[in-house]
Amino acid sequence: MSASHAAERSKYSSRSWTRWIEMRQALLNKLITAKAEKRPTVVVTDLASGAQSLWLGGEYDGDIAMTSGLSDSIDRTLRRDKGETFEENGVRYFLQPFPPPKRMIVVGAVHIAQSLVPMATLSGYDVTIVDPRQAFATEARFPSVSLQHDWPDEAMSALDPDRRTAVITLTHDPKLDDPALLVALRSPAFYIGALGSNRTHAKRLARLREAGLTESELARIHAPVGLDIGAVSPAEIAVSIMAQITAVLHAPAQREAA
Amino acid sequence: MNEQDFDAHKNILEQAAAWRTEGRSVAIATVVKTWGSSPRPVGSQLVVDTNNNMIGSVSGGCIEGAVVHEAIEVMQDGKPRLLFFGVSDEEAWDVGLACGGEVEVFVEKLD
Numbered sequence: 001m002s003a004s005h006a007a008e009r010s011k012y013s014s015r016s017w018t019r020w021i022e023m024r025q026a027l028l029n030k031l032i033t034a035k036a037e038k039r040p041t042v043v044v045t046d047l048a049s050g051a052q053s054l055w056l057g058g059e060y061d062g063d064i065a066m067t068s069g070l071s072d073s074i075d076r077t078l079r080r081d082k083g084e085t086f087e088e089n090g091v092r093y094f095l096q097p098f099p100p101p102k103r104m105i106v107v108g109a110v111h112i113a114q115s116l117v118p119m120a121t122l123s124g125y126d127v128t129i130v131d132p133r134q135a136f137a138t139e140a141r142f143p144s145v146s147l148q149h150d151w152p153d154e155a156m157s158a159l160d161p162d163r164r165t166a167v168i169t170l171t172h173d174p175k176l177d178d179p180a181l182l183v184a185l186r187s188p189a190f191y192i193g194a195l196g197s198n199r200t201h202a203k204r205l206a207r208l209r210e211a212g213l214t215e216s217e218l219a220r221i222h223a224p225v226g227l228d229i230g231a232v233s234p235a236e237i238a239v240s241i242m243a244q245i246t247a248v249l250h251a252p253a254q255r256e257a258a
Numbered sequence: 259m260n261e262q263d264f265d266a267h268k269n270i271l272e273q274a275a276a277w278r279t280e281g282r283s284v285a286i287a288t289v290v291k292t293w294g295s296s297p298r299p300v301g302s303q304l305v306v307d308t309n310n311n312m313i314g315s316v317s318g319g320c321i322e323g324a325v326v327h328e329a330i331e332v333m334q335d336g337k338p339r340l341l342f343f344g345v346s347d348e349e350a351w352d353v354g355l356a357c358g359g360e361v362e363v364f365v366e367k368l369d
Binding site: 024025028029031032035045047048049050082083084085094096097 | 271272274275278288289290291299300301337338340364366368369
């Protein structure tokens with residue numbers, strides 16, 4: 001077996017074993033509560049001794065002393081949404097961020113949305129459907145998803161898209177799509193996509209220009225939405241959309257900016 | 259649809275805590291560093307109990323067997339372990355990553 005043991009027990013001696021066990025349970029329970037409340041959290045582990053600390057939105061608690069180097073590493077790991085090892089004074093630490101889930105706002109409780117929602121949920125997004133047409137946005141058509149029946153501009157302002165949010169408009173109706181896009185394009189959302197052909201999109205751009213959006217704001221719209229994979233059925237179009245969102249999420253520029 | 263049905267990864271730690279509450283011994287394995295083309299990113303976790311039940315993953319299935327074996331020892335003696343898996347040697351009956359990557363996995367007991 002090519003597994004090698006780098007960690008041994010020697011460093012436990014200075015501390016009461018029982019106390020460490022209590023700490024560990026308390027730490028896991030705190031972490032699970034913070035995850036449920038969607039608060040950003042980082043677990044810091046000493047890879048030699050197994051000692052741990054928890055960073056929870058400015059509060060820091062545990063067996064590992066805070067240093068300026070560790071604080072920088074915590075900032076970095078949260079910003080990148082990526083765990084990292086960090087070494088200081090000969091001790092190696094592992095930092096694991098538990099960021100709140102990414103969000104997806106889908107405007108239009110249409111057929112494509114019925115395929116897109118489960119794919120997005122599988123990919124780790126918290127999905128909200130916005131559609132004032134109550135006949136479309138029903139619990140029966142969208143089980144276990146948050147449904148918003150307000151007008152899209154109000155709903156979008158309330159949802160307040162951040163840099164971890166993707167927004168997709170699917171209604172095909174300018175009355176519903178445009179107000180949502182107006183809010184989305186002035187938000188830091190990492191992805192904004194709009195369903196519609198090149199012709200439909202040209203008309204949309206003209207309307208949004210009229211509404212006062214700048215060219216650089218308009219250039220953020222992915223339209224026609226989704227990667228060009230020749231998708232035809234609603235499920236295939238959902239695959240193309242999910243693939244494009246994933247590509248944008250993991251693009252190197254996005255990773256560094258985020 | 260219940261989120262838990264199709265997003266096991268998201269609920270790994272919750273599951274670990276639930277198993278522990280039931281009185282089972284539980285170990286958590288976490289990918290802490292990768293080099294080259296490793297199958298699962300840093301932060302990926304695998305939770306194991308003493309009956310070889312597992313949730314999550316630390317590779318595409320290449321090293322899970324060895325990690326579970328180590329996890330059982332971790333549950334017995336309580337000592338955390340830092341494991342390193344390199345490129346597998348096709349000539350030998352060795353545990354490793356066929357993809358050519360290397361990973362470091364930290365295994366700890368949940369007490």
